[in-house]
Amino acid sequence: MSELTGTASVSRLRRELARGTVELVVLSILNTGRCYGYELLKLVEQAGAGRLEVKEGTLYPLLHRLEDTGQITASWEAVGRTRPRKYYAITAGGRGHLQMLRTEWTDLVNGMQQLLHTLDDARLTDPPAEEAP
């Protein structure tokens, strides 16, 4: 039962982390080159190594929002195939936004690591008193 609860909370945690970081991930991928939707989904899946759960229901609303706000552009092109695909590419504004997101992310990770180390050190120097039987 507790194992099931643990799995469920890990899944929930991953979903929440994915929700908070998918914009950074998508813009970072597009910063390396343009992609179409399914390709992006697969790249996010590979980049996350199973830890980042992103579904179409998260990816496409994000892509459409980024397109509406001018951070990415979209164009239909048939590259070496008969059916055209919608390719997404990052804009100059999107690169600026990505830089800001990266800075925020780095600050958050550093801050969290510092907090955890500080708490670990405090626990080692001042161990909690043992509970009475």
Next chain:
Amino acid sequence: MIADQRRISEFAGAFARHLPGSAAEREQRRAELVEHLMDAAEAGELDEALRRLGDPHQAAVAFAPSQFSAEARFARRIGAALVDNLPLLAVAVAIAVQGLARDSFTLAFPPFVHLQVGGVCVSTMPAAGCIHDDPGWIQRIAMPLALAWSIVGLAVLESRTGTTPGKRLAALRTLSETGLLLRLGPAVVRRTSFLLGPVAWLDWLPFLTGRRRRMLDHLVVARVVTVRRGTL
């Protein structure tokens, strides 16, 4: 692959029926979904992709275009409402002119509704109501037709296209909370305030507190959003 194409085509057809926007806009969203699913089918992952997308309604929520649009301001909405309800406005003026001739002048918009039910007069106008033996063609024919247009006609248009003639002019779109087309039932319900005569204006009270939804919008959980001109 043919079986996959048929599945994709059926799913995309059902998906597109939930989407708001112009035919071109809906076709673009549909094409993007079809491409996504074709890519998944080529990778042998169609079942997986369809499972992640859910039913066509849930998929349409993911691809809906206007989830992030701003809700429309009062001036723009009232302008659109006046254009949409011109027939009812004309009826209100005609009733006022008719009233002048009968010494019972009343100018009310939306006009008061009178209904004779088995000898009993039901009216939204206190102390007046069915005072005339012959209410005339305006009350008998023009007003029911104008009300039918304002309540049912516009609701049908809104539930099929997300917009009405007045909203098209003002570049507005009516959507559900999830950004999809409003179903016919809620679209009719949010227009029933016209049956209340001038009391219908109370429906707009939330705008006085800075909110951008009428009371009936809140009731059926609908949003009226601004869209880029040319995308309707």
